[in-house]
Amino acid sequence: xxxxxxxxxxxxxxxxxxxxxxxxxxxxxxxxxxxxxxxxxxxxxxxxxxxxxxxxxxxxxxxxxxxxxxxxxxxxxxxxxxxxxxxxxxxxxxxxxxxxxxxxxxxx
Numbered sequence: 001x002x003x004x005x006x007x008x009x010x011x012x013x014x015x016x017x018x019x020x021x022x023x024x025x026x027x028x029x030x031x032x033x034x035x036x037x038x039x040x041x042x043x044x045x046x047x048x049x050x051x052x053x054x055x056x057x058x059x060x061x062x063x064x065x066x067x068x069x070x071x072x073x074x075x076x077x078x079x080x081x082x083x084x085x086x087x088x089x090x091x092x093x094x095x096x097x098x099x100x101x102x103x104x105x106x107x108x
Contacts, residue, residue, distance in 0.1 A: 001058065002044040008057035010066040016057060018085040023107045024055045025100075028078045030062050035094040036077040042097050043079075046104070054104060083107045 008016045008026060017024045027043050029036035047056040061068045061076055071080060071087065081089035081103050089103040 001040075002047050002056075004047050004051050005044065005056040005058060008059050008064075008067075010064040013059070013064075013067045016055075017082055020055055020082070022053065022055050023081060023083040023088075023104070024057060025104065026080045026082070027056070027058045028061050028068050028073050028076055028080070029058055030060060030076055033076050039077050039094050042095075042100065046097055046100050049101075050104060053108060079103075081107055 005027075006016070017026060025043075025047075027036075027039070029040075043056065043058075047054075050056075059067055061073070068078075073080075075092050077093065079089075079091040079100065080087055081091075088107050091099060091103060
């Protein structure tokens with residue numbers, strides 16, 4: 001995992017994500033999920049490009065079932081983009097980098 005991507009849990013989600021001063025991208029994933037592994041390098045690459053502008057977190061849905069449940073996540077990988085504590089964008093499945101960049105540009 002890239003140095004500017006952190007883990008977020010059910011216990012830390014409110015503080016790390018909802019109370020963040022910067023927009024936040026959360027990657028909901030699981031270790032057994034092939035598409036989650038495939039999108040990992042894309043997230044790492046984009047996290048370097050947006051370092052200092054957007055915070056990046058990964059949330060393991062197996063270890064943290066409450067948060068995905070709260071946001072109605074039924075498939076992984078799912079990327080949620082938050083700004084000022086509100087969900088602004090949702091991207092489901094393996095997507096290319098441009099789709100993630102487009103979502104980020106909407107909140108910056």
